[in-house]
Amino acid sequence: MLEVPGAASGPAADALAERLRASINADDARVSRPHKCADLRIMGLDDSVTAEEVVAAVARTGGCSADEVKAGTIRPDFRGTCTVTVSCPVAAAKTIVDGRRLLVGWVSAQVKLLDPRPLRCFRCHVGHHVGVRCTSEVDRSALCFRCGQPGHKAVACNAAPHCIACAAAGKPAEHRAGSKSCAPPAKTKG
Template identity: 50%
Template sequence: MARARAAVNLKEIGAEEEGLRFRQTANGAKLLECPGADSSGIADKLVATLRVALPEEEVRVHRLVRMAEIRITGLDDCATKEEVAAAIAAQGGCAPESVTVGELRLGYSGARSAWARCPVEAATSLATPPPGRSAGDPGRLRVGWIAAHVRLQEPRAWRCLRCFRTGHGLARCTSSVDRSGLCFRCGQPGHKAASCTADPHCALCVAAGRRANHRAGGKACFPSGNNTERNRRRKSRRRQKRRLARGALADAVIPAAAPAPESGGSGEGEGAMDVVQQ
């Protein structure tokens, strides 16, 4: 930090009035925030100055941007990761270095799909349906000849890559169990989930004695941390309510049917009358 302070002139980057804000992130990195109306421009100048002043071999300087994940489907077999990334950057209006595209996977229909990570503004713009379409329709991304479909994905939980639990990062993991060498999908060592073809098998749920026929961190995975105790109490209250409901039903008294009138009337209601023929 001392070398960074000596290299940066706040007046030159436009941050002399409000200064910068400092905090340490959960993974141990140092974060400098640029307040003010022109915070984006100040951050760009600050990053450029720090990258020149600090050697890349010792310090990694990143320009942080809020990111989101999108899923792109309907790609043809000519599409490549680089082509998809270039299309996202061009049509989403973001920098190419801020776009990350995963491996293209072949679907049952013969078309390919890809996962991508890009700035929130670009992801929201690409996932917005074209004019005239309903709100539930996917957005469009032109990749070569193909107008691929784009859908915005739900944010993922922050997960530790060492113990696979949520709520903390690798730098602050205190677990005695190291699962960093295991596959997220099958829980076996020696490969990654992207190339895994084995049946899903969750290492977290195996350790907890639960059903494990799913990938670690999936929707079927049991909640970790403080949520486990909270959900246990919720289930206990639900079981108690069901038992009370069954007991109340067993103790309920069903009233006997009212006797039919002797005069031969219909007996339906207190106002029933006999009809006498003249």
Template identity: 40%
Template sequence: MLIELSGPERKEQADRLANKMAELFADRPEIRIARPQKMGEIRASGAGPFATPEDIARAVAEHGGCSLTDIKVGDIRTMGRGKRSAWVRCSLEAATKVAKIGRLRDRWFHFNVELLDARPLQCFKCLEKGHVQAKCPSGNTDRSKCCYRCGTEGHEARTCTAPAHCTLCHAAGRPASHRMGGLACKAPKNGGKRTKGGNAQAPPP
């Protein structure tokens, strides 16, 4: 059941309603209360060497006016020239607000905030864009366990050291010596047509 509220105070009202319903059904584990909202993604960069994902989340919550429980921060990675950067997902309202501020401060460090473009629809089964898993037209093709960097199974892209190989471009007969979804990726969108190729293929030796 979906309950939709309207009006200028709908966010606060929805929060109160969700909290109250969670209390009423606390002894009913089969009932799940969720507070859906539009989400946005930002990039936090330039944080000091001792900053943690928890520090970034706290600053976003404070300046964005949202709850810490609504924020997800990825691993902080060191990019070119030693610059540290992290991906952050929070409510679209909070993401837009902190992006307008541009530079946030949390105790002893500052970091810059950039609003990222909304991601296109992507199927988590075949990994192609243009549709979702519930409407996947790819048949037996299942790339859900594939590494986004090399295309093989058994590990994640963040720990991968293998040469880049895009399984989507490989299946489409295009140059594939790049990371899936990267700037060089030219994989076609699949809005309902089946692409050639079966399950994920490993990069050539």
């Protein structure tokens, strides 16, 4: 791994990555240029908007490449419009949030900067570590993050929220695993 340090090192890091891509065979190694990203919630979209249009609007307004922008699934919200979560470079996110609105097609959508997500283990559903470093004897990786039941994922779940990690710790569990209400112990012993 090569690192180009400094706050204004972006152009130098891009140039280095391009030179490495040109000199190294893609079958031998993968050259990537990671960016520190921030998450945005884009609200008030109509149902005709596609994820590609959202990505293009974020890239255009934020001044970044469309390859650096990742959009989630566009979902209907309680107001009858649609919402999507987008991950983009921090500089682009600041530019977009400063404008407060994002023009996507014919829609002027509202933009909100989301708080960074806390570190959460997908194996035991407890925070402060990741699955590779999980020392818990309990494996909850096959359970839904919303209801704690096996056989489906949180995206398709309509059941009442129930945090299995908080329930196991004897704490209130009427919330989704990883939500702001979630407070299981940092280390579990079983």
